[in-house]
Amino acid sequence: MKILAFDTSNQPLTxxxxxxxxxxxxxxxxxxxxxxxxxxxxxxxxxxxxxxxxKDIDRIVVAKGPGSFTGLRxxxxxAKVLADTLKCEVVGLSSLAILASQxxxxxxxxxxxxxxxxxxxxxxxxQQKNLLPDxxxxxNNLFDWLKAQEKSIVFLGxxxxxxxxxxxxxxxxxxxxxxxxxxxxxxxxxxxxxxxTPSRSVAEFNPDYLRRTQAELNxxxxxxxxxxxxxxxxxxxxxx
Numbered sequence: 001m002k003i004l005a006f007d008t009s010n011q012p013l014t015x016x017x018x019x020x021x022x023x024x025x026x027x028x029x030x031x032x033x034x035x036x037x038x039x040x041x042x043x044x045x046x047x048x049x050x051x052x053x054x055k056d057i058d059r060i061v062v063a064k065g066p067g068s069f070t071g072l073r074x075x076x077x078x079a080k081v082l083a084d085t086l087k088c089e090v091v092g093l094s095s096l097a098i099l100a101s102q103x104x105x106x107x108x109x110x111x112x113x114x115x116x117x118x119x120x121x122x123x124x125x126x127q128q129k130n131l132l133p134d135x136x137x138x139x140n141n142l143f144d145w146l147k148a149q150e151k152s153i154v155f156l157g158x159x160x161x162x163x164x165x166x167x168x169x170x171x172x173x174x175x176x177x178x179x180x181x182x183x184x185x186x187x188x189x190x191x192x193x194x195x196x197t198p199s200r201s202v203a204e205f206n207p208d209y210l211r212r213t214q215a216e217l218n219x220x221x222x223x224x225x226x227x228x229x230x231x232x233x234x235x236x237x238x239x240x
Contacts, residue, residue, distance in 0.1 A: 001058045004043065004082075005189045008035040008075035009067030009095035010113065015042040016186040017050050021194055025050050026186035035074045043078075057088055061193030063184075064092035065208035066121035066134065067113060072207040080202050089198035090205055093189060096134050099157055100125035101188040107152040107175070110142070111182075114158040121210055126151070136211040143169050156182040 005016040013035055017025040025046040029038065047054065062079035065072045076092070083090035099111040100123070108131070113121040120139045124132035124146070132145060139162060146153055147169070155166055156177035166174055199205040 001194070002052065002056050003059050003061055003190055003193060004047075004057045005061035005186075005193050006039065006043070006075060006078075007063035007095060007098060007184050007186075007189055008039060008071040009063040009065060010071060011068075012183050013038055013042065014184045014186040014189070015039070015046050016190050017046050017052065018190040018194075021191060023187050023190050028183070028186055030183055035071050039074060039078055054082070054086060057082075057086060059089040059091060059193065059198065060086075061091045061093060061189055061196070063095040063098055063189065064206075065095055066136065066210040067095050069207075069209060072209065076205065076207045080205055083202045083205075090202055091193045091196045091198050092205060092208070093192050093196060094123070094130075094134055094208070096121065096123045096157075097125065097130065098184060098189050098192060099182060101128060101192055102182075102185055103154055103156060103177070105154055107154045108146070108149060110146070110153055110155050112139075112155060112157040112159060112162065114161045115211070120158075120162075122157075134208075134210060139165070146170070 001020055003018040005018065007014045011032055012028065012030045015027040016023055027042045027046050060079050060083050062075050064076055079090050096111040096113070100109040103109050109125040110122060115121050115136055118139050119136060120142060121134065121136050122142050123130055123134035153170060153174045154177065155174060158179060159166065159176045159182070160179050163176055166176055
């Protein structure tokens, strides 16, 4: 099986080509540039290096969230368009699970994405199992759950923002991996994507934001008591 995998969920961008579980090419950058400009040229670059054509691809794997709303929309949109055009499989993976799977440890693995205002996107993983589901939550809620566990903890991702708080809360019971050492490696997404079940419908394949967009929050503020996503979607579509 020939796989094209990419992660645009945050500032880093990775694009990988693999045949089954053998990663053949990885493009990676952590430059703060627009993924809408970088992604397609990066895909073309790795395909050219491997002397593959797009029509050779059997499965597309993409990080579908959480993360940057814009980055997720870009990645998922490109994955959907390619999968629909090529009539190939598309698989969406948790961007937190991708990060967690890069760490081989008997400790609890806690990937963190900074969601601002002392909130995080995070989950808790242990030996590739998601013990605490991915969520957008106050970091104190996450820490309360972790303090009730008996295992040591490995934090990775946007750890620089919370380093002092982690050290103060867990002292010597936690290891902190720096953001520079937490960058997606382009390999884990392939391994997870190879074992995942493809989406049944490309049309219904969407990002997992794990929180409402600002547009939805604005709509809800203007429509008190109407906390129904379908109402928001209907009104937006009816204005097109």
